[in-house]
Amino acid sequence: MERIPILRIGEFLLVTIQVDMHDQLAMNLQDDLSSRIQTTGARGVLLDISGLDMVDSFMGRMIANISALSRVLDATTVVVGMQPAVAITLVELGMTLPGVRTALNAELGMQMLSSAVASEESADGGHRTG
């Protein structure tokens, strides 16, 4: 079955969407990512959507779901690289992605993930529970 690759880089997972996704592919990604977070114990997910030339309500919901489920699994998701035309359209469509962290590009997204993980670790005394 068609799959979007999930790469592990240290304690983070990297997902780059480069194809025009049909709905099942988006659902598969959600499922795959949650099991990868669980098996790897990843602390963060970088979701790069710079290759997407449109995001409709279904994909927007997938992005929101990934962000929410990673939070429940003790990982932070940062969505990076949204094209301006996509952002304008998504907001006009009625999706503002509340609670989803975003960064302009992958480099800034990585910085955001690193500092998010660092501040969590200092908050709980450097020990990860669970």
Add this chain to the structure above:
Amino acid sequence: MAATGQASEVELQTEQDVVRARQAVRKLTQDLKFGLVDQTKLVTAASELARNAVIHGGGGRMEWEVLSDKSRVGVRLHFIDQGPGIPDIQLAMTDGWTSGTGLGLGLSGAKRLSNEFELDTQPGRGTRVSITRWK
């Protein structure tokens, strides 16, 4: 306003057809030199309505026509299915209302992304949604 004679269609039966519909609208608006934001808005509206036709309408088709009058060029898309129709249009047009598992932004969102929007539906007789975006 007169159609320039170009008209074509995409079958809408599967999720992959939704992708094909998006790609057809992207190509059409690129060929007509729509701006990137206008392209993206129409492609996104098409994706919502194509998915509706597949999921709620039990399949159908998208037809398109290129419109031109003296000063402007536009694209009109028709999404036609022979599904169960929409019993309560006002409810279906409400943001956040959904009969399925979606977010309920399909119809209302597609309307916001278009310059013109027409909905023709009757219970048991299918649904036809037409949207137009001018360049």
